[in-house]
Amino acid sequence: MIESLTPLLASAVALAMPLILAALGELVVERSGVLNLGLEGMMLLGALASFVAVSHGGGLAPAALAAMLAGAAAALCFGFVTLTLQANQVAAGLSLTILGAGVSAFLGRQYVGFRAPASFEELPIPLLSKIPLIGPALFTMNLLAYLTLVLLAATAWFLYRTRAGLALRSIGESPVVARSLGLRVNRVRYAAVAFGGAMAGLAGCYYAVAQFKMWQEGLTSGNGWIALALVVFATWRPLRVAIGALLFGGVSAFGLYLQAIGVHVSTFALASLPYLATVLVLVIISSDQNMIRRHAPASLGKPFHDDS
Amino acid sequence: MDEPTSVLTPQAVDQLFETLRKLSSEGTAIMFVSHKLDEIRRLCHRATIFRGGKWVAEVDPRKETEESLAALMIGREFPRTQRREHAPGAAALELVNLSVPADGPFGTALKGINLELHSGEILGVAGVSGNGQAELLEAITGEQASSDSGMVRLLGQPIGRLGAAERRRLGLVNVPEERLGRGAVPPMSLIENTLLTAHRQGMLQHGLVSQARAIAYAKACIEGFDVRCSGAAAKAQSLSGGNLQKFIVGREIRQLPRAMVVAQPTWGVDVAASALIRQQIIDLAVRGVAVLVISEDLGEILEMCDRVAVIAAGRLSPSKWVSDTSAEEIGRWMAGMFPQDAPELAAA
């Protein structure tokens, strides 16, 4: 049993990592009261940026950096339109998705079909990676995945153990009260949005340079939207994001596993599992409106004119 | 301090004033912003009066009367509401053991509320802010359905499970405490805002809206209730609080209801508009409509209402004739200290 479960778990964890990255970033953004639906667009831009970086001889660190910069830059455009120009956040997020998809398809056309010359490879941690079941899953990952776990802990620590994190959370609950206390609402939100973009870009980098090791149009195939659903599923708490991502990774991994062992299920039905799982998860979580109301940042998505 | 006493019982207000006087004697400078003229006269050494954003006068409030202060605030004679004698009619609106669970961690549960409102009378529900007033209003208007249809009765008919639109159709109208975003849609014109609740007054033909009828209704509200605006096409958000409130009250009254519930009728409304609204409510009762006033302004209740009950922590006290009670007793009741099952006092 363990022999068949182990690769399944390892696969689930690997698939979960980019989702965690993107969802963590969006979690911080939403905690500050901003709804950025443009995850898919930012991830695609980050994926392309990192692929271009490695294709032109850059190492893995410059690739990750390029991805983060690309994501943050795109996010800041969104930030300008929504925070300074007071545009509707839903529409702006959608435009970011369309723009990100279009720009990445446009700029990336000459990179389609090539394999990444460099990529994040597995780095087993000595000793720990020999632990049965979780060793191959948790301690035999690539560098970016280990970084994801570090970022997970760091984000949780930031939000709940630092004054800056408290300030950010209070802005997400009531910008009016926060401003009256002297907090610079827009400044904090801009920083959060940029962070979210950087994380989304990094997630894209994971897909391009660690998981698929290639570039094509629409590489992320809807995972940005799944990450958005994850934030809701996790009721805006970092640790739960990890659990949710693992569940999703598990669903996708299970589908791949079924195919691998030759079960006669249509590939299309299996491919639809993550999307259907997302819908199911959303339904379950959203039906408890009391819990949602308790945890959702009260000012999420509402425009706020910060003229301080 | 900005309107600090709406969340306090009269006894708590006394305590607050004691504390403020002590602070002031120790040298603290205190600026007390309020529309409650009696409190300003009790507490303050000096009062500055603004009208329309401009400085009007600086007086010693202890030497002024409420009438003279109000006159300075509105620039003319302070209109007093005319009380009248009446005999209440049959029960129009009844709440029978109305219980509603709390909505979320910050709501207040309603527990076994009993109330009988008769045609032609004005019953006031006093209380400190946050004791279930909003929940009570929603249970009556239909925005919150009751678990038992008999918990709310209109003219004897159980309506507890009917929605807000149906209850309005049966003759129960209401004026909510929030104007913009609830009583009216801010970016819509007054014409469109009449459609919100008065659409059954002949404005719909085969599902389509008759612009002409809506305009006529809006104009009638504007003229009949002295609503200062740039016309029926003015956007609701462009009106001052008082004028929008007059419009909303007018819109509901012109639907010729059998019963009306008003929440915080003059909150944030200028003195002149307040007087007009209160007079309109009194006149409405004279015409036989049953009126329920939910207000945190005790002075307003004592001025307008025939009977008064108090809501505290989701429970409703028995009601008493206003002439039979005092601010002090009501203050005690606001803190929850009212007799549980005292029999309703019969009509005097």
Add this chain to the structure above:
Amino acid sequence: MRGLRLVPRAQPSRAMLFIAPLLAVLLTLIVGLGVFAWLGQNPLRAFRVFFIDPVSDMSGFSELLLKASPLCLIALGLAIGFRASIWNIGAEGQMYMGGIFATGLAIRFHDHGGAWLLPAMVVAGALGGMFWASITAALRAQFHANEILVSLMLTYVADLVVKYLVFGPWQDPQGNNFPITVQFSDDALFPLFASWGWGAFEGTRLNASVFLTVAAIPLAWLFMERSFLGFQLQVTGLAPGAARYAGFPEKRMIWLALLISGAAAGLAGVSEVAGPIGQLNDRWQPLYGFTAIIVAALGRMHAVGIVLASLLMALLYLGGEAVQITLQLPKALSQVFQGLLLMFLLGCDVLVNYRIARRVAA
């Protein structure tokens, strides 16, 4: 932005409501010219190839209408929902479902159809779109699930359903194993204008499905501007508290908005598969469902604006194809322009409610 600040206007500017979209178009054009130059093209020549040439003859004009028609139809349906702040982002999937339902009929009655087949397919298409949208409606109305995410996830699923069908049970046995269905019989196709002897349209692909859109435009206008249901939807979007106060049932608004937009998307779907394509295949991914969102925004959620905006968006599609053929520029350019247009529009909209003023020195 040192030295400048935004000051709220006392009244929203009516002039800016019209100027902002034009400003956004202008800004997009300027960026477009810059992009053309950066790609090593003569900007004015590229501009002509992109925007002018595609509609310079009857064939091009027909193609414009052929693309604008589904865009307009979907956008009208979406606008009705967007006004109520009900964000149906899954119109693309609802369009696919409409196409699927219509294709099902076309295949079933391929050899024994009749004059009734096409109208039945139209109804089926609308039902298909409504069916797919009703899933989102039910989950939102009953479980408060966010309709953006649900409708979007369902779009991915609908795409997979199409693939499953054309690779599997509905694959044309004579199709050389390509993921396509049989070509529809004449009964199952919208008649071409050319087939009616309308000389001007000789050789074009313009067909009768355009009449669906033409009929929808005044109906949509009537619904949005004059009907009480349309008013209720508007209130729901502008002030949900007021909608509750008025007793407009939230669930009814959700169902109404989603079923209407779903039906519109489904109709667009049948007009595609029973129109220029003539079959169901796995390459059919026009992304009209997403572009229609931009059309609705650009058209200010009003019927007339949507008609104009759909023509502009259709031109962007055609332009992308044109520069791909003529100048070897990537087709993704269309998507870039569309995204830019929406973002510029959202940015310029600030001028409706705010004006720019100098920051007063402290």
